[in-house]
Amino acid sequence: xxxxxxxxxxxxxxxxxxxxALLVTQExxxxxxxxxxxxxxxxxxxxxxxxxxLYLLLSRSELRSGLEVAAQNVYHKPNGAxxxxxxxxxxxxxxxxxxxxxxxxxxxxxxxxxxxVASKTKAALDGGVSVILCCGESLEEREKGVTVDVVxxxxxxxxxxxxxxxxxxxxxxxxxxxxxxxxxxxxEQAQDVHKEIRAWLKKEVGDxxxxxxxxxxxxxxxDANCKELASQPDIDGFLVGGASLKPACEFHLSISxxxxx
Numbered sequence: 544x545x546x547x548x549x550x551x552x553x554x555x556x557x558x559x560x561x562x563x564a565l566l567v568t569q570e571x572x573x574x575x576x577x578x579x580x581x582x583x584x585x586x587x588x589x590x591x592x593x594x595x596x597l598y599l600l601l602s603r604s605e606l607r608s609g610l611e612v613a614a615q616n617v618y619h620k621p622n623g624a625x626x627x628x629x630x631x632x633x634x635x636x637x638x639x640x641x642x643x644x645x646x647x648x649x650x651x652x653x654x655x656x657x658x659x660v661a662s663k664t665k666a667a668l669d670g671g672v673s674v675i676l677c678c679g680e681s682l683e684e685r686e687k688g689v690t691v692d693v694v695x696x697x698x699x700x701x702x703x704x705x706x707x708x709x710x711x712x713x714x715x716x717x718x719x720x721x722x723x724x725x726x727x728x729x730x731e732q733a734q735d736v737h738k739e740i741r742a743w744l745k746k747e748v749g750d751x752x753x754x755x756x757x758x759x760x761x762x763x764x765x766d767a768n769c770k771e772l773a774s775q776p777d778i779d780g781f782l783v784g785g786a787s788l789k790p791a792c793e794f795h796l797s798i799s800x801x802x803x804x
Contacts, residue, residue, distance in 0.1 A: 613641035619662040631670030645677040657700035665704040682720035709752040721762030737777035
Protein backbone atom coordinates (compact mmCIF):
# COMPACT_ATOMS: atom_id res chain seq x y z
CA UNK A 544 0.00 0.00 0.00
CA UNK A 545 2.93 2.38 0.47
CA UNK A 546 3.35 2.70 -3.32
CA UNK A 547 -0.30 3.54 -3.94
CA UNK A 548 -1.05 6.87 -5.53
CA UNK A 549 -2.96 9.28 -3.33
CA UNK A 550 -5.88 11.42 -4.38
CA UNK A 551 -4.37 14.58 -5.82
CA UNK A 552 -6.93 16.81 -4.10
CA UNK A 553 -7.03 15.36 -0.57
CA UNK A 554 -3.63 13.66 -0.34
CA UNK A 555 -5.39 10.54 0.99
CA UNK A 556 -6.52 7.24 -0.46
CA UNK A 557 -10.04 7.10 -1.91
CA UNK A 558 -12.38 5.71 0.71
CA UNK A 559 -14.85 2.88 0.24
CA UNK A 560 -17.25 2.46 3.14
CA UNK A 561 -19.43 -0.64 3.13
CA UNK A 562 -22.45 -0.96 5.36
CA UNK A 563 -25.71 -2.80 5.54
CA ALA A 564 -28.52 -2.86 8.05
CA LEU A 565 -29.50 -6.46 7.23
CA LEU A 566 -26.59 -8.83 7.37
CA VAL A 567 -26.78 -12.54 8.16
CA THR A 568 -23.78 -14.56 9.21
CA GLN A 569 -23.22 -16.44 5.94
CA GLU A 570 -23.39 -13.24 3.86
CA UNK A 571 -21.17 -11.40 6.30
CA UNK A 572 -18.54 -14.13 6.18
CA UNK A 573 -18.46 -14.15 2.38
CA UNK A 574 -18.26 -10.37 2.25
CA UNK A 575 -15.43 -9.98 4.76
CA UNK A 576 -13.44 -12.78 3.13
CA UNK A 577 -13.73 -11.32 -0.37
CA UNK A 578 -12.84 -7.83 0.82
CA UNK A 579 -9.78 -9.25 2.58
CA UNK A 580 -8.72 -10.83 -0.71
CA UNK A 581 -9.20 -7.57 -2.61
CA UNK A 582 -7.07 -5.69 -0.13
CA UNK A 583 -4.43 -8.41 -0.27
CA UNK A 584 -4.20 -7.71 -4.00
CA UNK A 585 -3.05 -4.16 -3.19
CA UNK A 586 -6.04 -2.26 -4.52
CA UNK A 587 -5.10 1.26 -3.37
CA UNK A 588 -8.31 2.13 -1.57
CA UNK A 589 -9.02 2.61 2.12
CA UNK A 590 -11.82 0.22 3.05
CA UNK A 591 -14.08 0.61 6.09
CA UNK A 592 -16.79 -1.97 6.81
CA UNK A 593 -19.78 -1.02 9.00
CA UNK A 594 -21.79 -4.10 9.99
CA UNK A 595 -24.63 -4.10 12.54
CA UNK A 596 -23.45 -3.87 16.14
CA LEU A 597 -23.97 -7.60 16.70
CA TYR A 598 -21.23 -8.36 14.16
CA LEU A 599 -18.66 -5.68 15.04
CA LEU A 600 -16.34 -7.94 17.06
CA LEU A 601 -16.72 -10.84 14.65
CA SER A 602 -15.91 -8.63 11.67
CA ARG A 603 -12.91 -7.13 13.42
CA SER A 604 -11.55 -10.56 14.28
CA GLU A 605 -11.84 -11.78 10.67
CA LEU A 606 -10.35 -8.74 8.96
CA ARG A 607 -6.62 -8.20 8.98
CA SER A 608 -4.90 -4.95 9.85
CA GLY A 609 -5.46 -2.33 7.17
CA LEU A 610 -9.14 -3.09 6.75
CA GLU A 611 -11.09 -0.98 9.24
CA VAL A 612 -14.41 -1.60 10.94
CA ALA A 613 -16.98 1.08 11.78
CA ALA A 614 -19.99 1.13 14.06
CA GLN A 615 -23.23 2.34 12.50
CA ASN A 616 -23.82 4.61 15.49
CA VAL A 617 -22.30 5.75 18.77
CA TYR A 618 -23.73 7.62 21.77
CA HIS A 619 -22.66 11.12 22.73
CA LYS A 620 -22.30 10.38 26.45
CA PRO A 621 -19.54 8.40 28.21
CA ASN A 622 -20.13 5.02 29.80
CA GLY A 623 -23.17 5.06 32.06
CA ALA A 624 -26.78 4.05 32.42
CA UNK A 625 -27.73 4.39 28.76
CA UNK A 626 -29.38 1.06 28.00
CA UNK A 627 -28.93 -0.11 24.44
CA UNK A 628 -26.34 2.49 23.48
CA UNK A 629 -22.65 2.02 22.61
CA UNK A 630 -20.05 4.44 23.95
CA UNK A 631 -16.91 5.67 22.26
CA UNK A 632 -14.71 3.94 24.82
CA UNK A 633 -16.49 0.64 24.23
CA UNK A 634 -15.71 0.94 20.52
CA UNK A 635 -12.06 1.61 21.22
CA UNK A 636 -11.90 -1.33 23.65
CA UNK A 637 -13.11 -3.46 20.73
CA UNK A 638 -10.53 -1.96 18.33
CA UNK A 639 -13.28 -0.22 16.34
CA UNK A 640 -11.79 3.04 15.09
CA UNK A 641 -14.60 4.45 12.91
CA UNK A 642 -18.28 5.21 13.25
CA UNK A 643 -21.01 6.16 10.83
CA UNK A 644 -23.09 9.13 12.04
CA UNK A 645 -26.03 11.11 10.71
CA UNK A 646 -27.32 8.45 8.34
CA UNK A 647 -30.64 9.53 6.85
CA UNK A 648 -32.48 6.58 8.36
CA UNK A 649 -31.46 7.66 11.84
CA UNK A 650 -32.31 11.28 11.07
CA UNK A 651 -35.77 10.42 9.69
CA UNK A 652 -36.87 7.26 11.51
CA UNK A 653 -35.28 8.01 14.88
CA UNK A 654 -35.66 11.81 14.77
CA UNK A 655 -31.97 12.58 15.21
CA UNK A 656 -31.66 16.30 14.50
CA UNK A 657 -28.59 18.20 13.33
CA UNK A 658 -27.58 19.23 16.85
CA UNK A 659 -27.73 15.65 18.14
CA VAL A 660 -25.67 14.34 15.23
CA ALA A 661 -23.15 17.11 15.86
CA SER A 662 -22.91 16.19 19.55
CA LYS A 663 -22.24 12.56 18.68
CA THR A 664 -19.64 13.63 16.13
CA LYS A 665 -17.78 15.70 18.71
CA ALA A 666 -17.91 12.87 21.27
CA ALA A 667 -16.49 10.39 18.75
CA LEU A 668 -13.69 12.70 17.66
CA ASP A 669 -12.80 13.69 21.22
CA GLY A 670 -12.58 10.01 22.10
CA GLY A 671 -10.35 9.12 19.17
CA VAL A 672 -12.87 7.57 16.77
CA SER A 673 -12.99 8.79 13.17
CA VAL A 674 -16.38 9.75 11.72
CA ILE A 675 -18.12 9.14 8.41
CA LEU A 676 -20.61 12.01 8.57
CA CYS A 677 -23.70 11.60 6.41
CA CYS A 678 -25.66 14.48 4.96
CA GLY A 679 -28.29 14.77 2.27
CA GLU A 680 -31.66 16.07 1.16
CA SER A 681 -35.10 14.57 0.61
CA LEU A 682 -36.78 14.47 -2.80
CA GLU A 683 -39.09 17.30 -1.72
CA GLU A 684 -36.12 19.45 -0.72
CA ARG A 685 -34.35 18.78 -4.00
CA GLU A 686 -37.44 19.69 -5.99
CA LYS A 687 -37.69 22.94 -4.02
CA GLY A 688 -34.11 23.77 -4.97
CA VAL A 689 -32.81 23.88 -1.39
CA THR A 690 -30.38 20.95 -1.52
CA VAL A 691 -27.29 23.03 -0.76
CA ASP A 692 -29.06 24.88 2.07
CA VAL A 693 -30.10 21.59 3.70
CA VAL A 694 -26.69 19.97 3.39
CA UNK A 695 -24.67 22.94 4.57
CA UNK A 696 -27.05 23.42 7.53
CA UNK A 697 -26.31 19.84 8.58
CA UNK A 698 -22.57 20.47 8.25
CA UNK A 699 -22.75 23.83 10.03
CA UNK A 700 -24.14 22.16 13.14
CA UNK A 701 -21.05 19.94 13.23
CA UNK A 702 -18.70 22.86 12.63
CA UNK A 703 -20.24 24.65 15.61
CA UNK A 704 -19.30 21.70 17.82
CA UNK A 705 -15.93 20.59 16.44
CA UNK A 706 -14.41 23.77 15.06
CA UNK A 707 -11.81 23.72 12.30
CA UNK A 708 -10.21 20.30 12.73
CA UNK A 709 -11.93 17.99 10.24
CA UNK A 710 -8.94 15.70 9.76
CA UNK A 711 -10.81 12.71 11.22
CA UNK A 712 -14.07 13.36 9.38
CA UNK A 713 -15.13 11.92 6.04
CA UNK A 714 -18.27 13.55 4.62
CA UNK A 715 -20.73 11.21 2.92
CA UNK A 716 -23.27 12.93 0.69
CA UNK A 717 -26.27 10.63 0.40
CA UNK A 718 -29.39 12.08 -1.23
CA UNK A 719 -32.24 10.48 0.68
CA UNK A 720 -34.29 9.97 -2.49
CA UNK A 721 -31.53 7.75 -3.92
CA UNK A 722 -31.00 5.42 -0.95
CA UNK A 723 -32.19 1.90 -1.64
CA UNK A 724 -34.57 3.10 -4.35
CA UNK A 725 -32.55 2.13 -7.38
CA UNK A 726 -32.41 5.81 -8.29
CA UNK A 727 -29.01 7.44 -8.32
CA UNK A 728 -27.96 11.02 -8.69
CA UNK A 729 -26.42 11.70 -12.07
CA UNK A 730 -22.70 12.30 -12.06
CA GLU A 731 -23.44 15.98 -12.65
CA GLN A 732 -25.92 16.19 -9.76
CA ALA A 733 -23.51 14.46 -7.39
CA GLN A 734 -20.53 16.54 -8.49
CA ASP A 735 -22.48 19.78 -8.11
CA VAL A 736 -23.30 19.02 -4.47
CA HIS A 737 -19.80 17.74 -3.67
CA LYS A 738 -18.36 20.92 -5.18
CA GLU A 739 -20.68 23.04 -3.04
CA ILE A 740 -19.70 21.08 0.07
CA ARG A 741 -16.02 21.68 -0.65
CA ALA A 742 -16.70 25.38 -1.25
CA TRP A 743 -18.55 25.53 2.07
CA LEU A 744 -15.61 23.88 3.83
CA LYS A 745 -13.25 26.44 2.34
CA LYS A 746 -15.39 29.37 3.39
CA GLU A 747 -16.59 28.20 6.81
CA VAL A 748 -13.88 25.84 8.07
CA GLY A 749 -10.68 26.66 6.20
CA ASP A 750 -8.44 25.85 3.27
CA UNK A 751 -6.94 22.79 4.96
CA UNK A 752 -10.33 21.18 5.53
CA UNK A 753 -11.44 21.98 1.99
CA UNK A 754 -8.27 20.50 0.50
CA UNK A 755 -7.96 17.40 2.66
CA UNK A 756 -11.46 16.30 3.65
CA UNK A 757 -12.69 13.34 1.61
CA UNK A 758 -16.25 13.72 0.34
CA UNK A 759 -17.75 10.38 -0.68
CA UNK A 760 -21.04 9.61 -2.42
CA UNK A 761 -23.77 7.24 -1.24
CA UNK A 762 -27.11 6.47 -2.84
CA UNK A 763 -27.74 3.24 -4.78
CA UNK A 764 -24.06 2.92 -5.68
CA UNK A 765 -23.32 -0.24 -7.67
CA ASP A 766 -20.57 -1.66 -9.83
CA ALA A 767 -22.57 -0.41 -12.82
CA ASN A 768 -22.55 3.29 -11.96
CA CYS A 769 -19.46 3.84 -9.83
CA LYS A 770 -17.05 4.42 -12.71
CA GLU A 771 -18.74 7.54 -14.05
CA LEU A 772 -19.34 8.86 -10.53
CA ALA A 773 -15.69 8.32 -9.62
CA SER A 774 -14.62 10.33 -12.66
CA GLN A 775 -15.87 13.52 -11.04
CA PRO A 776 -13.18 15.75 -9.45
CA ASP A 777 -14.86 16.18 -6.04
CA ILE A 778 -16.03 12.59 -5.47
CA ASP A 779 -13.42 10.86 -3.31
CA GLY A 780 -15.00 7.44 -2.79
CA PHE A 781 -18.28 5.73 -1.99
CA LEU A 782 -20.66 4.82 0.81
CA VAL A 783 -22.14 1.50 -0.32
CA GLY A 784 -25.09 -0.34 1.18
CA GLY A 785 -26.83 -3.36 -0.31
CA ALA A 786 -24.43 -3.68 -3.24
CA SER A 787 -21.67 -4.55 -0.77
CA LEU A 788 -23.31 -7.98 -0.35
CA LYS A 789 -22.96 -8.86 -4.03
CA PRO A 790 -20.51 -11.61 -5.02
CA ALA A 791 -16.91 -10.48 -4.83
CA CYS A 792 -16.13 -11.14 -8.48
CA GLU A 793 -18.81 -8.60 -9.44
CA PHE A 794 -18.47 -6.00 -6.73
CA HIS A 795 -14.70 -5.81 -6.52
CA LEU A 796 -14.69 -4.53 -10.07
CA SER A 797 -16.21 -1.35 -8.67
CA ILE A 798 -13.38 -0.99 -6.16
CA SER A 799 -10.82 -1.08 -8.95
CA UNK A 800 -12.72 1.64 -10.81
CA UNK A 801 -12.30 4.26 -8.10
CA UNK A 802 -10.37 7.29 -9.28
CA UNK A 803 -6.98 6.16 -8.14
CA UNK A 804 -4.72 8.06 -10.52
